[in-house]
Amino acid sequence: MRAEALIGTLVDTAQPSSDINFSQFDMQIATAEYHDPAHQAMERDRLWMRTWQIVCRTDDLAAPGDWIEFRRFDQSYIIVRGKDAVARGFVNACRHRGSMLCKGKGHAPLLTCPYHNWTYGLDGALIAVARPDYSGSLEDFVGSKSGLGLVPVAVASFGGFLFLNPDPAATPLATFLGPAADILAMYRLDEMVPVRINVRETLHCNWKVVMDAFQEGYHVQGVHPELVSMTNMSRERCRFFGDHAVTVVPFDSGDQRASAIEEEVDRYLGMPPEKFTGPAEALPRLAAIRDRYRRADGVFAPPEGATAVSLLQSAMRELLTEKGLDVSGLTDNQMSDNQYWLLFPNVFLQVRAGNALVITAEPHESGDPNRCCWSIMVLRWLKADKRVTARVAQTVVPEGEHAQYFLALEQDYQQMCRQQSGLRNRALSHQRLTRYEPKVAFFHHVLKRWLSTGDEASSLSL
Ligand code: FES
Ligand SMILES: [Fe+2]
Numbered sequence: 103m104r105a106e107a108l109i110g111t112l113v114d115t116a117q118p119s120s121d122i123n124f125s126q127f128d129m130q131i132a133t134a135e136y137h138d139p140a141h142q143a144m145e146r147d148r149l150w151m152r153t154w155q156i157v158c159r160t161d162d163l164a165a166p167g168d169w170i171e172f173r174r175f176d177q178s179y180i181i182v183r184g185k186d187a188v189a190r191g192f193v194n195a196c197r198h199r200g201s202m203l204c205k206g207k208g209h210a211p212l213l214t215c216p217y218h219n220w221t222y223g224l225d226g227a228l229i230a231v232a233r234p235d236y237s238g239s240l241e242d243f244v245g246s247k248s249g250l251g252l253v254p255v256a257v258a259s260f261g262g263f264l265f266l267n268p269d270p271a272a273t274p275l276a277t278f279l280g281p282a283a284d285i286l287a288m289y290r291l292d293e294m295v296p297v298r299i300n301v302r303e304t305l306h307c308n309w310k311v312v313m314d315a316f317q318e319g320y321h322v323q324g325v326h327p328e329l330v331s332m333t334n335m336s337r338e339r340c341r342f343f344g345d346h347a348v349t350v351v352p353f354d355s356g357d358q359r360a361s362a363i364e365e366e367v368d369r370y371l372g373m374p375p376e377k378f379t380g381p382a383e384a385l386p387r388l389a390a391i392r393d394r395y396r397r398a399d400g401v402f403a404p405p406e407g408a409t410a411v412s413l414l415q416s417a418m419r420e421l422l423t424e425k426g427l428d429v430s431g432l433t434d435n436q437m438s439d440n441q442y443w444l445l446f447p448n449v450f451l452q453v454r455a456g457n458a459l460v461i462t463a464e465p466h467e468s469g470d471p472n473r474c475c476w477s478i479m480v481l482r483w484l485k486a487d488k489r490v491t492a493r494v495a496q497t498v499v500p501e502g503e504h505a506q507y508f509l510a511l512e513q514d515y516q517q518m519c520r521q522q523s524g525l526r527n528r529a530l531s532h533q534r535l536t537r538y539e540p541k542v543a544f545f546h547h548v549l550k551r552w553l554s555t556g557d558e559a560s561s562l563s564l
Contacts, residue, residue, distance in 0.1 A: 109284050110433040113348055113441060116341035119540050127543035128550070130532040136308040136525045142471040148553050150174050152269040153447055154278055156462050156477075157181055159296065160259050161493070162207075163189055167224060170207040172266055173467055179255050179266055180204045182213065184224040191257035191266050192226050197250040213252075226252035261291035262481075282346040282445060288431035289453050294481035295493040299507065302477045303499040304466065305515070307522035309448060309474035310549075312463035315518055316442070316450035317541035319351070325513045340540050345446035345548045347541050353438040354411035364402045366410030367392050381438055381454070387417040414438055422456050426485045429455055444541055446548055456483045472522060478511065 135141050157172045158181075169182040171194060178194035180203060194202050196215040203213050203222075212229070213222040219232040228250040256267040258275035260283055265275050276283055305312065315321070319338065322329050340349045354366075371389055375382040391413050395404045404413065415437040422429050422437075429437070432455050443451040452459040458481040466473035477496070484492055499505050507515065524530070535543050 108288070108431060108433050109281070110288060110431075110436045112281065112285060112343075113339075113341060113350055114433050114435045116339035116348070116350065119338040119340040119349065120336070120537065122340060122537075122540045124537055124540070124543065127535075127540075127547050129535040129543060131535070131546050132532055133525045133527075133530050136310060136522065137471050139469070139471055142465065142469060144553055145465065146175055146469070149447060149549070150268070150465065151177070152267070152272070153552070154258070154265045154267045154272070154275050155447075155464070156449060157257075157264045157266050158496075159479075160189070160262055160264050160292070161295070161489075162496075163264065165209065167209045167211050168207075169204055169210065169213070171204050174268065175465065175467060175469055177268060178202060179268070180213070180252075181257055181264060181266065182224050182226075186225075189257055189259065189264055190224075190226060191255040192252035193255055195253070196220055197228060197252065198231075203252075222252055226254060228252075259292075261286055262294060263291075278344075279346065279445065280344045282343045282348070282443065285343075285348075286443070286451070286453065288436070289455065289458065290427065290483060291453070291458060291481065293427075293486070293489075294458060294483045295489045296479045296496070297482045297484075297492055297494055299478055299480045300494045300496045301479075301499060301505045301507075302475055302496055303503075303505055304473060304475050304501045305518060306473055307518045308471050308525070309463040309465045310546075311518045311521050311525070312461070312474060312476050313444070313448060313450065313545060314542050315514055315521075316461055317347075317349075317444055317545055318539040319349075320536065320538035321517070325517050326510050329510065335538055342544060347444045347544050349442045349541055350435075350439050352411075352435065353414070353440075354409060363404055363408065363410045363413070364392070367413060370410065370414060381414060381418045384414065384417040384421045387421050388414055391417055411438055418455060422483075425456075425483075427456060427483050442541075444545055446545070447552070457481065472526065478507070 151174075155174070158170055162168075163170060163181065163183040166183050166185045166187065169180055172179045172181060172191075179191055180194045181189055181191045183189050194204055196203055196217065198215065198218055198220045201215050201217040203215055212224070214220070215222075220228060221230040223229050228247050256269070256272040258265050258267075260275055260279060267275070319335055334351060338349050338351050340347065367388065371385055371392075373382075375385070392402070395402060397403050412434065415434040418437040419429055419434075437455050440452050440454045443449075443453065445451060448463045450461040450463075460477075460479045460481060462477045464475045464477075465471070466475060479496075482492075497505070504515075506512070525533075
């Protein structure tokens with residue numbers, strides 16, 4: 103009853119991936135799109151210069167005066183937290199003779215150009231120039247001072263991330279994300295902090311190799327054999343929201359027999375936590391719930407209509423509520439099921455109540471289509487007073503070095519570099535997708551639209 107009113111129901115009721123109308127997609131992808139410099143240049147102009155992209159977590163710019171540089175190819179921007187706590191974006195170029203103002207990240211009460219010392223406020227306004235005495239007043243000296251503020255660029259936040267869009271005519275971020283933002287807002291991503299992993303590293307593959315790898319579970323049998331028993335592709339559901347998409351595989355086994363409940367609960371309780379990347383921390387509470395429903399004569403008597411997974415979902419809801427996370431906006435399935443989101447163009451988000459894994463793939467700054475950077479962040483919801491101390495700062499791995507990830511990510515890392523090597527063979531003209539890869543097909547469909555004409559969302563049918 104309650105779940106009917108929740109927006110997460112839009113994902114709960116997604117159709118089986120196998121029911122998708124694949125005829126709307128081109129199931130062949132030209133390999134040149136992964137290594138051709140001309141294609142990369144087209145992506146630069148028609149995608150990256152026009153789309154929303156993550157800069158950092160909002161709390162990376164916690165205090166007024168905190169700033170960070172954001173680079174996309176040879177374009178450079180500064181995002182700075184103002185005295186009014188608003189984060190603003192600017193083109194990273196002085197209005198005098200164009201020198202770059204900032205490099206890296208830092209903190210300053212004002213932004214002063216190192217060339218001739220023109221100085222800007224945190225709101226981008228030009229407030230002082232060196233040697234105004236040469237020609238009288240400041241205004242006389244620079245002509246119209248008010249017209250010489252830093253060139254603004256669109257910045258917005260969502261889910262605890264700061265996004266930037268280089269396009270002066272950018273669609274507002276909230277509009278661009280559409281229902282995806284409303285669904286994801288219920289997870290309180292903005293109240294999560296990076297824990298365990300927060301790494302940025304260069305990879306020897308095209309950025310789309312990374313995106314493709316995280317849009318499908320078809321490679322589990324080949325790359326992650328240890329996860330095969332946890333993956334049931336035949337039960338995957340998929341839904342598209344504008345340029346974004348989500349897949350989800352129900353956590354339950356599909357066995358709804360009342361007699362199977364205790365057996366299934368015991369199976370959950372017996373699973374090693376490291377393999378049970380889902381709600382492992384709720385297991386002690388699940389055991390307590392199981393015991394709650396055991397009668398004096400030892401017979402397990404759960405409430406009418408209960409299933410093993412509904413008991414697990416109750417355990418998760420109780421646990422998170424007790425911790426202080428408001429999960430009232432999340433459906434029961436969102437307590438147990440991982441949702442796998444594509445936020446176009448370059449964000450993969452795996453989310454479940456209380457936790458998320460975020461992977462972004464970015465083209466390499468040099469413009470080399472055979473390299474990219476990925477950023478990986480494990481997010482966890484924590485009470486406000488625990489966030490600052492638990493938060494892990496980003497580690498940037500020097501190019502040529504490699505971070506050690508957990509097993510599945512390490513396997514993906516190795517595979518992605520292998521795939522790029524294969525894709526570079528000129529005699530292989532296309533990749534050929536299967537019906538197990540609907541989100542890969544969707545991603546390339548949307549990307550093709552961006553690269554061809556406008557960025558208006560086309561209507562896609564399931
Ligand atoms: S270029 Fe910045 S002050 Fe001259
Ligand atoms: Fe993988």
